[in-house]
Amino acid sequence: MAISPATAAVCTDPHIIDLGFAHLTWFQVTILGIVQGITELLPISSTAHLRVVPGLLGWQDPGSAFSAAMQLASFCAVIAYFFKDIKQILVNGTRDVIGKRYQTTESQMLLGIMVGTVPLVIAGVSLKSVLNECNSPLRSLMVIGIASVVMSLLLAWAESSARHDRTFGQIKLRDGILVGLAQAFALIPGVSRSGSTLTAALFCGLNRETAAKFSFLLGLPAITLAGFHEIWVLHKAGLDLAGWETLGIGLVSASITAFLAIYGLLHYLEKSSTWVFVWYRFVLGCGLILGSVFGYI
Template identity: 35%
Template sequence: MSWFHAVVLGLVQGLTEFLPVSSSAHLRVFSALAGWGDPGAAFTAVTQLGTESAVLIYFRRDIADIIRAWSVSLVRPEMRKDPNARMGWYVIAGTLPIGVLGFTFQDTIETSLRDLRIVATTLIVFGVVLAAADRMRAVRYAKPLTELTFPQALGYGFAQSLALIPGVSRSGGTISAGLLMGYSREAAARYSFLLAIPAVLASGVLELFKIGEGPSPAWGPTLLATVVAFASGYAVIAWFMKFISHHSFAAFAVYRVLLGAALFLLIALGTLAPGAGAID
């Protein structure tokens, strides 16, 4: 991977990580269209350390309050009813599904699931799911995040685990789950970002050991892409949280469906092979 490729892919990662459009799909599709090799799951996971650093900074007060309350609740039982203490437990519980499924199906995730036909299918299907969830939420009472329960936290977690399939989108899956459970757009997005922290950090650290080995990109370009992803990702978070306070997710749903349809068309015309750009 060249330095130029690293900058471009880091920018793609940062611009799409927090939007419900699937950053892994965009990295996969963009690389195929440009005639570049698939950057691979390891590159994606490590550059997500950059975007997740943006989450840590943007939500630093929320995170500090959660860690503080959760830590105190371990020795003071009366604190376990505190919303921030409960949120700490909910994030831990919601992380379990993706941890178990990610470890169990790691080889499949890094190989056959990166087929462009699968990417196109998940873009369209979950674009429709997002649109339906957003429309259902609009006609019901929108719950604040303080009403989150343990079973719902697990539901969020299973929705997050679907993002192991390129094209689903971590934020898209969890936000859709939140909307279907009746939470407001802002609440669904906020918990989606908080829930992603442990899984993304753990995945990124584990995949660090694969960088520079085999087909994975070298350390230099990967680190540059991670820095670019952090800067662009922070800007996107700030914009996205303001955007959804006044707008629906309809535009993102339409974009997903159109992108998936365009990808199927390119494959049908022979412009792209299903495994185009894939790592050998």
């Protein structure tokens, strides 16, 4: 795959990595970092919003490389918010697995997260040439709109039919496998990693707050791998100092808002359902489809 210099003004070759974010101002990338931080961890698709917001404001599309690198902000937020849980899963889970005690909560959680990451890694490697290229067909507004509508319907189904009665201590290996399979579909822009995993966790019978928490924890290896891999890709692409500074500004604003998004979602789901996200995604998806068809966006 050919690689564009960070100074390229326009991404025209479909086989060149899109470094559009390098041409944004610090103010613009701060705003997009805030958008990314909120929407990456809410079940509403960060990719959709990072395509729509710049489009509505007349800004350069930041590109898929920006979206992937910004996942390091989610990594920082999840680590900070769930540090105690992560430490317990890693320490106790590793100890139990080594001791062949596979039925403990921590060992089941650790194995579930590890196994659940495999489908996404396989799918990511298979689709990386399409996902990262300039003007990727998967980043079209029509694809994002259709994915948003489909996911809104699946979330509505999960919300209305699932039991919502299993707690965090009842998570099993099979939950990690099923939610991990759902996570792989999040490579399609508009599906949303948080949305797909939350929906799958609800179908597994987890209560809403537990489903959201498990979604965050299971996604940690995926967002870590994706974020650091994209940093390496950007290094190989020859991103200049100004580009790294721009990316850093985005990461800072995204990290702060991602932490607030975790706090807000978990507290919201303690007492409320996911219907607000169902309707939001449905309306957003329909708007993108209609706007794409009639040329409004």
